[in-house]
Amino acid sequence: MTDSTPSPADRTTTTATATATATATAPDLTGIRLAHRAILGDIDRLVTLLTDLTTRTRTTTRVTAPPVDHAHARAVAAYVHRFNAAVRHHHRNEDDILWPVVAAAAEGAVNLAPLSEEHDALQPLQDACDWAATLFGEAPAQHAGRLAEALTAQRDVLVDHITAEERDLFPVITRHVRAQDYADAEARIRRATPVEHAAWMRGWLMSYATTEDLRVLAPGGASTAAAGAESVFRAYTDDEVEVFGAYADH
Numbered sequence: 001m002t003d004s005t006p007s008p009a010d011r012t013t014t015t016a017t018a019t020a021t022a023t024a025t026a027p028d029l030t031g032i033r034l035a036h037r038a039i040l041g042d043i044d045r046l047v048t049l050l051t052d053l054t055t056r057t058r059t060t061t062r063v064t065a066p067p068v069d070h071a072h073a074r075a076v077a078a079y080v081h082r083f084n085a086a087v088r089h090h091h092r093n094e095d096d097i098l099w100p101v102v103a104a105a106a107e108g109a110v111n112l113a114p115l116s117e118e119h120d121a122l123q124p125l126q127d128a129c130d131w132a133a134t135l136f137g138e139a140p141a142q143h144a145g146r147l148a149e150a151l152t153a154q155r156d157v158l159v160d161h162i163t164a165e166e167r168d169l170f171p172v173i174t175r176h177v178r179a180q181d182y183a184d185a186e187a188r189i190r191r192a193t194p195v196e197h198a199a200w201m202r203g204w205l206m207s208y209a210t211t212e213d214l215r216v217l218a219p220g221g222a223s224t225a226a227a228g229a230e231s232v233f234r235a236y237t238d239d240e241v242e243v244f245g246a247y248a249d250h
Helices: 008-025 030-059 070-106 113-138 140-176 179-191 195-206 211-217 222-247
Strands: none
Touching: 030 070, 030 140, 030 195, 030 211, 030 222, 070 113, 070 140, 070 179, 070 195, 070 222, 113 140, 195 222
């Protein structure tokens, strides 16, 4: 009788093959990780900027130069509005496009309701940020603290939300969702980007992309992607420099 029990070497080969196959067919989460990095990186920069401007408005005397000129304040306000539009777009497309794909594939392995509820809970915080930004653009000395507080409140919720999403949901996506289904959902999300925000959002995301991100996201590789990203980034970089100045590097 022939022994059909696989040898240790055979079992190792089988395991390695299965692992390689799973890796090859698992969804690529580079895009959503990049979006999360941009969201958290920018909200943190905005909090730092407005906290600094608030300190300056409280310590500057009337005989010195104004701590925040109105042109800069209006640029900051416009940037906050664009940032909030980008975050809303990200969350709306998770709810409407990505979550249904995950729910169908996971078949009860994950409860997505709490994540969507957190998206809803963020809405009033984003509305408060937008209102505070508008007031700051009109009267920066009076409303810098208000905008700093609104941004801080939003940042704290975003940090907790994104940390939980990446910890609890990403493994479920990798384990259950087919790569092609995930890629199709990403393509639908890109098509859903509002035309008026598309160039700014692309430049904003690319400003946070690593060389490895560019290699994965562009079929031509990192060098081709870097050349393309340079032109895309120009739609965003002027705003970044005008708003953050010394804070622009990240």
